[in-house]
Amino acid sequence: MSGVRERIRQHLQVLAEEVGARPPGSPANRQATAYVEQVLTNAGYPPLAAPFTTRWWEPGDGHLEVGGVPVGVMPNPYSPAGDVRGRAVPVAGIDQLEALPTAAGEVLVLTDELASGQLLPAAFPFLDLPEHRRIRAALHRLAPTAVVAVSDHWEPILEDPDLPFPSTTIPTELGCDLQPGDDLHLVVSGAVHPGDGVNLSARIGDSDRRLVLCAHLDSKATTPGAFDNAASVAILLALTELGHLDGLPVEVVLFNGEDHIDSCGEVAWLAATDLGRVVGACNLDGVGLIGRRTSLTSLACPEPVASQLGDWVTCHDRWVPAEPWVESDHAIFALRGIPAVAITTEDVHALLGGLAHTADDTLEVLDLDLLAGIAADLPSLVTLLATALTTPAPHDQGG
Ligand SMILES: [Zn+2]
Incomplete structure (x- = not known):
């Protein structure tokens, strides 16, 4: 997986340094989606685009006199x-x-x-x-x-x-x-400007019943958004282009609106998708922070799957279980009763204050070896989920 680490580093450099803040609707956001589209196309998985229009904010200065x-x-x-x-x-x-x-x-x-x-x-x-x-x-x-x-x-x-x-x-x-x-x-x-943008999604296996493997590629207007959430996007791009997801019944979705006031991307994707074919979702948001372990929780998962996930976490170093949190892009699945897994950083809610959505969310806060480790572990997690959720339960098998 040494190639994975290098590709993650390169994707991060483009998204969080060369492009930087990429709120949906902005020119920088279109630069980011053009890059992601190119990577997936080069990988042999030209993505579908779900377009939207929205309003984006160009930051300015502030001054108060008392x-x-x-x-x-x-x-x-x-x-x-x-x-x-x-x-x-x-x-x-x-x-x-x-x-x-x-x-x-x-x-x-x-x-x-x-x-x-x-x-x-x-x-x-x-x-x-x-x-x-x-x-x-x-x-x-x-x-x-x-x-x-x-x-x-x-x-x-x-x-x-x-x-x-x-x-x-x-x-x-x-x-x-x-x-x-x-x-x-x-x-x-x-x-405030009008603007447009797209979500991008790439089908990997040829199964119509599929697991959504997702991360949001947008950021707030005030941050390079390395930890939130270029790191997750970089992992999904690297896994896709290096063939580590090949053959799995997976749709890789790069949402474009998780950090936006109107969730423009999520709304457009939901309108364009038959959720009846989506067996579950696995969402990455805020991973790879130096000195921290990665957390996993599940929502709306049937009990056998939830306990398999618990066993998986126990068997993998640098992963910890977390309490369910109903935010980010896994929530749009879980709130509709679709099993969802959320991957983030341990104690993430205590960390948000000084980091997420600020100018300090740069590549310096990330541990590339940790990100490569998450990428190395993900295919087995995705395989577990896809197998468990696409296999009919014994009572559904008739006879
Ligand atoms: Zn995020």
Whole structure:
């Protein structure tokens, strides 16, 4: 598998260094998909493209002044550009937000309950929550001049192209002195553009009933996305082109929208696919971090398969079992009752804050030997899954 390590390194260099940030719809994203398409075509598996249109955000700068004193900030993704002033109106909870008569001419400062996690954007297709709907409706009705969220959550609180005011998220330590009536001046740049893109999928074996082996190739606009998720894509490309998946009933799918507000790629792929022929899915997202083991969990798997997976993990060094997590591209299968396996890094949720979606997610955080080891182990895992899920259970065999 020494060739695998070198190919993984080369794919990573193209995706995370030469292309870099590749949000769906952007020119960089099309560069990434053109590269992936070429690799799969050269491997003898010209991929099918599931196209989509979307909106992508070109990052800009941010600047906030409190009573004339500058505070450096990052604009929220998809914030409209603007240079606006207004009085600060701190709001800590949903009830308090809904009780405001208006916020015209004012800057809403979201804290506590309103800034404890990312507000789901209206465009996200797979989940909505009643409290998030209430917050979005109140923000639209109040029509503030701008919004400043004060939060230590690892992601910006607002990332929603349908919110019409400039906004930013600032860390709690910078926002703790903001008082009602403070004079705020917010300047944000950046732009939202229309764009298009594709998912790419390559059928390996000739069986119509197949296991989807997938990873997302897109990244946020603010990161080279080496760990999240060029490393997984590099593994799947290397395995495909070096023939390690040949003959398996597998469809390799490179999704293009896992880190995007409207999951444009996943929606397009689902619309173009007969899920009745998909026996299961195995998703890689966030693998190969230096000093960490690789984790595996299963969702919606029948018991014999789940315990076979447990045995497989026990027999393989540097793999650990994980608790099920309902996110990323395995969730779109599991939530439809299709058995799904998720592969990531142990304790990944504790690691996300300082790494994923940031400029620090570069090749330096990755262990190439670990990635090559994952690639070496994957064919046996895929074979186990494909065999277990395409073989009818004894009671289905008739007679
Ligand atoms: Zn990811």
